[in-house]
Amino acid sequence: MEFRQLNTFVTVADLNSFTRAADILGYTQPTVTSQIQLLESELGVRLFERIRKNISLTHEGEKLLVYARQIVNLCEEAKNTVKDHPVPKGVVTIGAWESLCTTRIHSLLKEFYYKLPGIEIILKTVKSTEYEELLLDNQIDVAFCLDRMITASDFIVELAIPEPLALLVEPNHPLAKLPDVYPENIVNYLLILAEEGCSYRREIMTIFSDCGLAPDSIMEIESIQAMKQLAINGLGIIFLPKVAVEEELSKGQLVELNWRGPSFEFLTQVIYHEDKWMSPALQTLLNMTKELLPMQYC
CATH class of the missing domain: 3.40.190.10 (Periplasmic binding protein-like II)
Structure with missing residues (x-):
């Protein structure tokens, strides 16, 4: 397995598209297809189901994705250790509640894009029952949650703001x-x-x-x-x-309604896994989130 094949595999899985992956990576689409086919041939398994124009990870592909992400992240960490980028680059995958996507996050992402267009953002709408598993499986880098205070030891709560x-x-x-x-x-x-x-x-x-x-x-x-x-x-x-x-x-x-029952003690929270590698792109997003998100509650 070559690094570029694993990087291409992760990018295709994140974007759910060979075409978009080619655009992001600067390859032609046949090159992306060839790299995935070589990887599949070496492993002796199918990594993607291809039905018409839609693709999805196979069971074997989902298992490989966990390790491929770790390898790609470690390589990026090694590069960043010896070479500083004046402008952060990379991909950050966010999982967020629908209610937060339409109210809190859209303006944050707009500001983020204008300031740091070199960072690719993938926003996935998730249900409140899904975010823990997605973080544990490294399918998302950070989650924007609306819940009571999250106390699970596996997760770091970067920001918590009361949400009426x-x-x-x-x-x-x-x-x-x-x-x-x-x-x-x-x-x-x-x-x-x-x-x-x-x-x-x-x-x-x-x-x-x-x-x-x-x-x-x-x-x-x-x-x-x-x-x-x-x-x-x-x-x-x-x-x-x-x-x-x-x-x-x-x-x-x-x-x-003038509710006089028990109080609703909910918070909008920004969380990530305690073992998550803090890439420059992710750290930049978290820093900007801590700066901009609280301003929406003033």
Whole structure:
């Protein structure tokens, strides 16, 4: 196995595209294809499934990817030890909640791109049940999470900022007229919640359970935008990060219930694995995140 073959393999796996990998690496597409084929021939396995224009890692490819990343990272570390780059370069793979992608991260990445266009960013939308495994498997370099404080010993929490959550309804909903709202007030109404396993869905369900209550009806929706539209049309109650509904609140399409139940102690957190190699590109992203992200909460 040659380093360039492993580097090409990692790049194709990250971008899920032979064409984009060729552009990033400065190769022709036939060269990328040839390197992958030589690697497959040497190992005696298929690394990618190729169906029409779509590719995906095989089981053997997923196993190799873990080691290939480590080899590529060590080689980059060795190069950076003896040669300083005036402008950081490289690839950083981010995993983030959908709600953070659409509210917090987009402006951060825009600023990052303008200042450091030499760093390639790969942004993957992940569910709250996925980020730990993705970090452990080195499939993402850093995760932007929305959860209670993460205390797992395998992970470093680089940044943690309180993120307000809210229960919301359309203005004519019966609960909108109550001066105070408690868990027992909302269990008889339809709750429109994110998919099972979502961190803030777990939060509200835990509150009900602790109070000895169970909602009469739940509608599960994966799309935040769909959740908001259903609530605006009067179908039920939604529970989301307040930043995700700022526009609807300002337009009077939704109102926040005056919740008097147990508090929602959630934080937006930036985390990475404790053994993660801190490449110049990743370190630059983390430094800029610590500088810029808190400004959004002022």
